[in-house]
Structures are given as structure tokens and as C-alpha cells.
Amino acid sequence: MKLGLSSYSLVRAIRSQQMDILGGIDWIAENGGEHVEIVPIGFSLTDNPELIDAIREKAAAAGIEVSNYAIGANFITETREQYESEIERVKREVDIAHGLGVKRMRHDVASRKDNSIIRFQEDLEPLASACRQIADYAAQYGIVTSVENHGYYIQASDRVQALIHAVDRPNFRTTLDIGNFMCADENSVVAVQKNMPYASMVHVKDFYWRPAHLNPGPGWFQTAGGNHLRGAIVGHGDIDMRQVLGIVKRSGYDGYISVEFEGMEDCIAGSKMGLDNVRRLWDEV
Numbered sequence: 001m002k003l004g005l006s007s008y009s010l011v012r013a014i015r016s017q018q019m020d021i022l023g024g025i026d027w028i029a030e031n032g033g034e035h036v037e038i039v040p041i042g043f044s045l046t047d048n049p050e051l052i053d054a055i056r057e058k059a060a061a062a063g064i065e066v067s068n069y070a071i072g073a074n075f076i077t078e079t080r081e082q083y084e085s086e087i088e089r090v091k092r093e094v095d096i097a098h099g100l101g102v103k104r105m106r107h108d109v110a111s112r113k114d115n116s117i118i119r120f121q122e123d124l125e126p127l128a129s130a131c132r133q134i135a136d137y138a139a140q141y142g143i144v145t146s147v148e149n150h151g152y153y154i155q156a157s158d159r160v161q162a163l164i165h166a167v168d169r170p171n172f173r174t175t176l177d178i179g180n181f182m183c184a185d186e187n188s189v190v191a192v193q194k195n196m197p198y199a200s201m202v203h204v205k206d207f208y209w210r211p212a213h214l215n216p217g218p219g220w221f222q223t224a225g226g227n228h229l230r231g232a233i234v235g236h237g238d239i240d241m242r243q244v245l246g247i248v249k250r251s252g253y254d255g256y257i258s259v260e261f262e263g264m265e266d267c268i269a270g271s272k273m274g275l276d277n278v279r280r281l282w283d284e285v
Contacts, residue, residue, distance in 0.1 A: 001249070001253070001255070001257055002065070002067070002255070002256050002257065003032070003033065003034055003035075003257050003259070003278060003282070004033040004034050004037060004064065004067055004256060004257070004258055004259070005033050005035075005037070005258065005271055005274075005275060006036075006037040006039055006070070006203065006258045007024055007036060007037060007038055007039050007041075007042075008037075008070075008262070009259060009260055009261040009262070009267060009271045009274070010024045010027070010267055011039075011041050011042045011267070013268055015042045018268075020043070021042070021051070021055060022054060022058045024036070025058045025059050025062055026058070026062055027268070028062075029062035029064045031271075031272050031275060032275055032276070032279065033064060033275060034065065035059075035064050035065040035066065035256055036055075036064060036065075036067065037066075037067050037069075037201075037256070037258040038055060038066060038069050038070070038100060038102075039070045040071065045096050046092075046093075046096070049096075052099040052100055053099070055100060056099070056100055056101050065256075066100050066101055067102060067104060067258065068102055068104040068105065068201050068256060068258065069093070069097040069100055069105045070105070070106040070107075070148070070175070071090070071093050071105075071107050071108070072108045073089075073090050073107040073109065074108060074111050075087070075109060075126065075127050076110045076111065076112055076123065083126070083130070086130070087130050087133055087134065090107050090130075090134050091133075091137045093105070094134065094137055094138045094141070094143060094145070097138075097141070097143055098143065102143070103141075103142055103144060104144055104146065104175075104200055104256070105143050105145050106145070106146045106147070106148050106175040106201065107134065108147075108150060108151060109131060109147050109154055110123060110127055110151070110154055111151050111153055115152050115153050120153065120154075120159060124162060124163065124166055125166065127154075127163060127166075128163060128167045128168075131145070131147065131163065131167045131169075132169055135167060135169040136169065138171060139169075139171050143171065144171045144173055145172050145173075146173045146174050146200045147160060147163055147164070147172075147175070148174065148175040148176075148177055148180070148203070149176065149191075149195070150177065150180055152183060152184065152224055155180060155181070155184040155224070156181070156184040156191075157181060157190075157191040157194045157195045160174050160195060160198070161194070161195065161198065164198055173198050173200035174198045174200065175199070175200065175201040175202075175203060176195055176196065176198070176201070176202050177202075177203035177205055177260070178203065178205060178239065178244050179203070179204075179205030179207050179237075179260075182209060182223065182229060183223050183224065183229065184224050185223050185225040185227060188239045188240070188244055189240055189244055192244050192248065196247060196248060196253065197251070200255070201255065201256055201258065202248060202255070202257045202258065203257075203258050203259075203260050204234055204241075204245075204257055204258070204259050204260065204274070204278050205234065205259075205260040205261075205262070206232040206233065206235065206236060206238075206239050207229045207230065207231060207238060208220075208229065208230045208231075208237050208238055209227060209228070209229055210227065210228040210229075211227055211228070212227050214228070215228060216228055216230070219264055230263070230264070231261070231262035231263040231264070233263055233265060233270045233274055233277070234259055234261070234273075234274035234277050234278055235273070235274070235278070235281065236263075241277075242281055245278070245281050246285035249282065249285055257278065259271065259274040259278055261274050
């Protein structure tokens, strides 16, 4: 297991210019991280291609790896031309992943207001076709592409599995986010157990949870079923983190684990505590 941090965890510090992404890489190395996951929020690699080499070189100098490149995408479009254009855009992002030196890349797949299972079944083949084309393109670089359980529409464990099987490529798997299952009202312990065999990358995130009838007010967002979530420092929230990490560990997974912090606390303090808690809990389970 290699423990590191998603750059998304530090986005508030990056946006406020407290640090840039290169300073963030140094911070991760100085605080015990073994890798950085690059999420281009708060900075751009498409507009600043010189940053691609700079990130790769900074990570090497800091003695950590660049583990994964995670981007947004949506293959639900109004026209065939837009659909094809989005596929080509994501292929260019695969080129960036190759430039970063990673062998893992997560891209989103779809977002819809209608999250019904009927709509998902209708969309499945065109979504799978897009992912298949991108995975085939990424294969030339030895890159494994993946879908994250993210964004409500393809967030439940069964939908993630359905897409993986429909794509039917050995280099298309899932970035498994242990916290995001809660957004689809799934128990993280059960969902991680189900999808761990398909994981190419693991995100460790925590949430506070409140039922639908107990609205806690500002700072919280709703799940697909109307319950309430708020980001937490990993280990402080309502996920049974010991049990979940025990499932990951007993599965034999020995890849990258990326801490994601999106709580209300200071992002630097929250990221540091999250890294420390995951390391401690991993050793305890």
C-alpha cells in the first residue's frame, strides 16, 4: 500500500495562493505522503502544458510518485458531434496523463438530472462505448482508465459494476471512493466489499451523516435519497473506517490509497490529520 493525497484536498490553499501545486507536492512529501494524485482544480494542465513536466519533475525531486490523473467528463450530450468531441477531448487528457508519467487515470462518465435505473439502462451502451474507446487509446501507454463512484448517476456499486462489465476491457476498472457510496445512500462497508475486486485506485474520504428528517442546515448537501452529508476529516466522520480499511487490506490490495479531504476545517490541517489517521488505522486493522 502506498499512501498519498489527492491535490483536491489542498484546493482551498491553492486557490487562495497559499501554495501552488508544486508547493503542494513538497507539502505532501514533507508530511509522509508517498504519492500525489493530480486533480486539475485550482490549476490547469490543458492551458499550461509546461506544468505537466514541472509536476513530474517536482514529484521525482521530492521522492514521491504521481499516482493518478483525475478529470471530469460527461458523455451525455445533445448531439452525436458533441459526443464524439467529448471522447476526443478525453483522449487528449490521456496524453496529459502519459506526460505526467502515471499509469492510472480516472475520468467521469455521465451526469443527468434523471438518475433513474431505466434511464441508466438506456444510456449504458453509448457510455460503455465511449469508455471503451478511451481505454483502447490509453492502452498504448499502459494506462488503466477508471470510473469513480461519483456524481449520483453512476455512483451506486451495482451501476459501477454494470459499466465495467459493459466496457469489457482489462484496463478499465474503478477508482473506488469509500465515502462516495454514501451519496447514493449505500453503506460504505457493504459497497466496498462488493467493488474492491474492481479497484485500480482507492480514495479514502469520510462524511458526517444525518437522516432526511433532521436537516442540519447550511454546510451540508443531500444524498440521492434526501439524507444529509458533510465532509469530515478521515477518521472523524460516520463511516466505520476501521472496518472499511480492513476490507481493503484483507483483499490484498497493494496499490495507491489517496486521502481526499473536503471538510469545513482548514484544508492543510484536515489533510495532515487524514494522512496520519489512515496510516494509524491501516496498521491497526
